[in-house]
Amino acid sequence: MFSPEGPTLRELAVQALSSVEHGYDLLAPKFDHTPFRTPDTILDAVASALDGLGPFDDGLDLCCGTGAGLDVLERVCRGSVTGIDLSAGMLEVARQRTGGGDGQTGPRVSLVRGDARALPFAATATAGPAFDLVVSFGAFGHFLPDELPGLFAQVHCVLRPGGRFAFPVVAPARPGTRAYWALLGFDAVMRVRNAVWKPPFVMYYRAFRLADVRRELTYAGFDVETRALPEFGQRPDGSPRCRLVVATRTPAEPAVSSG
Numbered sequence: 691m692f693s694p695e696g697p698t699l700r701e702l703a704v705q706a707l708s709s710v711e712h713g714y715d716l717l718a719p720k721f722d723h724t725p726f727r728t729p730d731t732i733l734d735a736v737a738s739a740l741d742g743l744g745p746f747d748d749g750l751d752l753c754c755g756t757g758a759g760l761d762v763l764e765r766v767c768r769g770s771v772t773g774i775d776l777s778a779g780m781l782e783v784a785r786q787r788t789g790g791g792d793g794q795t796g797p798r799v800s801l802v803r804g805d806a807r808a809l810p811f812a813a814t815a816t817a818g819p820a821f822d823l824v825v826s827f828g829a830f831g832h833f834l835p836d837e838l839p840g841l842f843a844q845v846h847c848v849l850r851p852g853g854r855f856a857f858p859v860v861a862p863a864r865p866g867t868r869a870y871w872a873l874l875g876f877d878a879v880m881r882v883r884n885a886v887w888k889p890p891f892v893m894y895y896r897a898f899r900l901a902d903v904r905r906e907l908t909y910a911g912f913d914v915e916t917r918a919l920p921e922f923g924q925r926p927d928g929s930p931r932c933r934l935v936v937a938t939r940t941p942a943e944p945a946v947s948s949g
């Protein structure tokens with residue numbers, strides 16, 4: 691799971707006792723050597739699926755970390771590519787990876803420090819909302835279920851009408867499997883940790899459920915569909931192991947003439 695360049699157990703423990711922001715600041719230099727970074731197999735499968743939905747102009751990677759999803763956006767977007775993350779340390783690694791200077795990393799990649807729950811990309815009267823595509827990888831476990839409506843409303847605000855919010859969702863582990871017990875155990879440990887230790891480190895694997903996500907996206911004003919990512923095959927019951935959720939901001943209603 692962890693390569694020799696990855697964090698030691700002690701380093702992970704110190705990070706897990708910090709806040710989300712500070713924990714990722716500490717982890718940042720070694721993050722790309724952990725299993726927490728989204729694997730290239732998932733990034734490639736998502737990029738292929740998005741290729742068929744594009745072309746897109748301006749893209750945003752929500753909770754970009756060290757920039758895994760920025761590579762996807764660079765492949766499928768013709769215009770600007772922006773990453774936003776809470777952790778300055780993660781953004782610094784992303785900046786080094788994408789090879790640029792202050793804030794502006796490459797000719798078209800910008801990195802912004804900010805909270806996904808209060809996005810700093812307000813629509814302007816002249817330019818309107820900023821993005822045609824928002825992606826996110828591996829970060830929804832950091833949001834409690836009651837934060838999803840606010841999070842999805844933020845994404846809806848920054849997308850142009852017809853714009854897409856896309857992210858992969860892996861099928862939940864089947865009860866009784868090793869993965870099931872491992873994730874259950876992880877979440878239980880985090881709940882105990884958050885009950886007895888401040889600041890909290892919100893990270894729960896089993897809290898982000900497809901049915902709830904679909905419902906909350908619909909409430910936020912999206913048309914929601916899911917597409918199987920065929921690269922990951924099917925479970926014994928025939929359902930996909932991994933899907934791409936594609937939520938489309940409903941195009942604006944045409945103005946109705948009164949006269």
Ligand SMILES: C[S@@+](CC[C@H](N)C(=O)[O-])C[C@H]1O[C@@H](n2cnc3c(N)ncnc32)[C@H](O)[C@@H]1O
Binds near residue numbers: 776805
């Ligand atoms: C597991 S990492 C995933 C990083 C990257 N997307 C990837 O797939 O490799 C989760 C990231 O979410 C960021 N994050 C957590 N809560 C956030 C919030 N409220 N706003 C912005 N970023 C947040 C963390 O700082 C961290 O970089």
